[in-house]
Amino acid sequence: MTTTAPATVRVLARAKLPTRHGVFDAVCFSGADDVEHLALSMRTPPTEHSAPPGGEPPLVRVHSECLTGEALGSQRCDCGDQLDTALRLVAEEGRGMVLYLRGQEGRGIGLAQKIRAYALQETGLDTVEANLELGEPVDRRSYGPAAAYLRQIGVEEIRLLTNNPDKVAALRAAGIRTAEVHAMPAATLPANEAYLTTKAERMGHQGLRPGEQPLNGAAG
Numbered sequence: 001m002t003t004t005a006p007a008t009v010r011v012l013a014r015a016k017l018p019t020r021h022g023v024f025d026a027v028c029f030s031g032a033d034d035v036e037h038l039a040l041s042m043r044t045p046p047t048e049h050s051a052p053p054g055g056e057p058p059l060v061r062v063h064s065e066c067l068t069g070e071a072l073g074s075q076r077c078d079c080g081d082q083l084d085t086a087l088r089l090v091a092e093e094g095r096g097m098v099l100y101l102r103g104q105e106g107r108g109i110g111l112a113q114k115i116r117a118y119a120l121q122e123t124g125l126d127t128v129e130a131n132l133e134l135g136e137p138v139d140r141r142s143y144g145p146a147a148a149y150l151r152q153i154g155v156e157e158i159r160l161l162t163n164n165p166d167k168v169a170a171l172r173a174a175g176i177r178t179a180e181v182h183a184m185p186a187a188t189l190p191a192n193e194a195y196l197t198t199k200a201e202r203m204g205h206q207g208l209r210p211g212e213q214p215l216n217g218a219a220g
């Protein structure tokens with residue numbers, strides 16, 4: 001009797017994606033959630049991402065979709081800058097990937113609920129309180145598909161670009177070790193200052209401010 005775990009990741013399509021930071025290998029995949037996610041890798045075939053013996057694990061950004069921040073340049077958050085920075089850093093290393101997770105708008109509550117949360121923030125609630133007021137958890141995201149994709153291409157240890165301690169812990173619970181954390185500094189603007197402060201003070205994000213130490217991945 002075979003005990004092989006069921007395949008939860010399907011590679012749906014693959015092509016080169018030239019960007020202003022370099023040419024990425026774009027792989028569209030879906031996980032147990034059946035959502036079309038995108039892996040933007042700096043190396044093909046992706047199995048080459050496994051650390052060579054004695055080498056460093058790949059630099060990885062696990063990024064949540066944010067239409068308002070990325071496509072529209074909203075200054076309520078820092079997602080657009082962070083995505084651009086992540087692509088640049090991976091391109092500079094020439095190795096690693098950005099896993100762009102779709103279906104994660106508003107920390108997983110969806111676009112309409114995120115816009116409702118913004119409306120509540122206009123009345124004085126912070127980003128945490130607004131989610132709770134809507135009857136939502138503070139964060140509804142699952143990193144299972146990202147972890148499953150990494151495992152499928154033979155990557156079990158990464159250097160993660162994040163400030164979010166929950167992301168480190170969730171990936172670890174899903175079988176991906178974070179050997180090192182690299183901070184994702186954000187551009188502080190008048191429009192996002194309160195949001196960034198809330199992320200630091202209420203959600204434990206660390207590394208947002210220039211010069212601030214990143215999280216310790218091994219402890220995450």
Ligand SMILES: Nc1nc2c(ncn2[C@@H]2O[C@H](COP(=O)(O)OP(=O)(O)OP(=O)(O)O)[C@@H](O)[C@H]2O)c(=O)[nH]1
Nearest residue numbers: 064065066077104105106107114117127162163164
């Ligand atoms: N519910 C809600 N979601 C938001 C808000 N602002 C941004 N988001 C969503 O938050 C997600 C990004 O989360 P962030 O907290 O910016 O960053 P993170 O991914 O948790 O952590 P990093 O890896 O450090 O960037 C995206 O899905 C955004 O759509 C908000 O005010 N309310």
Ligand SMILES: [Zn+2]
Nearest residue numbers: 066069077079
């Ligand atoms: Zn955003």
